[in-house]
Amino acid sequence: MTLADILSRIVQPDEKMMGAVQKKVDNLTKPPGSLGVLEEMVIRLAGIQRTEAPTLRKKAVVVMCGDHGVVEEGVSAFPPEVTGLMMDNFARGGAAINVFSRRMGAEVIVVDVGSKAKTSPGVRAEKVRAGTNNMAQGAAMSREEAVAAIEVGIRIAVELAREGYQAVALGDMGIGNTTPSTALTAAVTGRSVTELTGKGTGIDEEKRKVKEAIIERALHINGIEKNWRAKLEPIDVLARVGGLEIAGLVGLTLGAAANRMAVLVDGVIAGAAALIAYEICPAVLPYLFASHLSEEPAHRAALEYLELTPALYLRMRLGEGSGAVLLFPLLEASLAMLNEMATFADLGL
Structure with a gap:
C-alpha cells in the first residue's frame, strides 16, 4: 500500500x-x-x-534500524558497528526491549530498513539502502528513498492490523540517530538547535557543542530555514536531515492510524517521527500516546509541539521502544x- x-x-x-x-x-x-x-x-x-x-488483545513494538552518515562527524560515543551488533542482540532476545516486552506480553518485530550491517537472522530485511549520507555535507537521502522507507513502515502496520494487533510501540536503533532527530525537531518546532541538542548516548559537553554545530550546518546546507514550509514538504525535510529508521517509524505511525491502532511514542527518535507524521497528516494526532519523557531536550520540545503529555518520567534515554512498552500495563489498567x-x-x- x-x-x-x-x-x-x-x-x-x-x-x-x-x-x-x-x-x-x-x-x-x-x-x-x-x-x-x-x-x-x-x-x-x-x-x-x-x-x-475497547480491548488490547495483541500488542507489538516495532524496532526500526538504520545507520547514519553523520557519525563521520564524531557525534556519537559509539562506533556505527554497534547498530549491527544490537540487531543481533534483538534477534537473540537479549536487549532491554526484549526483556521489557516479554514482561508486557508484547511482540518484538525488528526491521532492518537502513543499516550498513548484514541483516541478522530473525530480523526483517527491508533495507532501502545501507545507511544515509552525511547530512552535514548534503541530503541524507533522496525523497524517493525517504518515501520507500515510509512505505516499509506502512506495510508492517497493515500486516499487524490484519493479524489483529490493536496497539504498536515505536522503537528504533541507529548509532548517531539523536542527531537527525534533533535536526528534524528543530525544523518542525522552530526551537533553537542550542536548546534542543542533548548528549545522546553519553557524549561529553565538548562533543555536545560539536554536535550542535553539525546540526546547525546540516540545516543550513540543506536549505531548511525558519520558513521552510513555503518551499518544502515535510518529506523533503525528512529526506535531507532524517534517517531511514525514522522514515520507517513515520510510515508505521501513519499506517497504524489508518488501521485504527493506538501508537505509543517512545523517546526523541520516535518523537521526531511523530512530528513528521503529524506534519504530513495532522489527523494522526489522536492516535498518539506519549509514553514517557526522555532526558533528551528535543523530546520534550516534540511532545510540547504536539501537545502530548507523557504518562511516565523515568529519566530514560535508551530508545529501542523501551519506554513506550512500559505504557502497555497502564493502557491495560485503564481497560x-x-x-x-x-x-x-x-x-x-
Whole structure:
C-alpha cells in the first residue's frame, strides 16, 4: 500500500463512542476525573477502535534500524558497528526491549530498513539502502528513498492490523540517530538547535557543542530555514536531515492510524517521527500516546509541539521502544477500570 493510499484512510476517532465511554467512566465509583490520564486513555481507545468496549488483545513494538552518515562527524560515543551488533542482540532476545516486552506480553518485530550491517537472522530485511549520507555535507537521502522507507513502515502496520494487533510501540536503533532527530525537531518546532541538542548516548559537553554545530550546518546546507514550509514538504525535510529508521517509524505511525491502532511514542527518535507524521497528516494526532519523557531536550520540545503529555518520567534515554512498552500495563489498567469497576447505579445510587 502506498503513502497516498494510506493517507486517504486516516480519519478522526469516533466521537460518539468516546462520548459513551466518557459517560460510563464518569459514573464509575469514584469522583469524575480522579483517575486522570487513565480515564483519558481508555476514552481515546474507544474512539480509535470505534467501540464502547475497547480491548488490547495483541500488542507489538516495532524496532526500526538504520545507520547514519553523520557519525563521520564524531557525534556519537559509539562506533556505527554497534547498530549491527544490537540487531543481533534483538534477534537473540537479549536487549532491554526484549526483556521489557516479554514482561508486557508484547511482540518484538525488528526491521532492518537502513543499516550498513548484514541483516541478522530473525530480523526483517527491508533495507532501502545501507545507511544515509552525511547530512552535514548534503541530503541524507533522496525523497524517493525517504518515501520507500515510509512505505516499509506502512506495510508492517497493515500486516499487524490484519493479524489483529490493536496497539504498536515505536522503537528504533541507529548509532548517531539523536542527531537527525534533533535536526528534524528543530525544523518542525522552530526551537533553537542550542536548546534542543542533548548528549545522546553519553557524549561529553565538548562533543555536545560539536554536535550542535553539525546540526546547525546540516540545516543550513540543506536549505531548511525558519520558513521552510513555503518551499518544502515535510518529506523533503525528512529526506535531507532524517534517517531511514525514522522514515520507517513515520510510515508505521501513519499506517497504524489508518488501521485504527493506538501508537505509543517512545523517546526523541520516535518523537521526531511523530512530528513528521503529524506534519504530513495532522489527523494522526489522536492516535498518539506519549509514553514517557526522555532526558533528551528535543523530546520534550516534540511532545510540547504536539501537545502530548507523557504518562511516565523515568529519566530514560535508551530508545529501542523501551519506554513506550512500559505504557502497555497502564493502557491495560485503564481497560480494567472501564470493564471491572462498579458504577454508582450498581450501588443503588
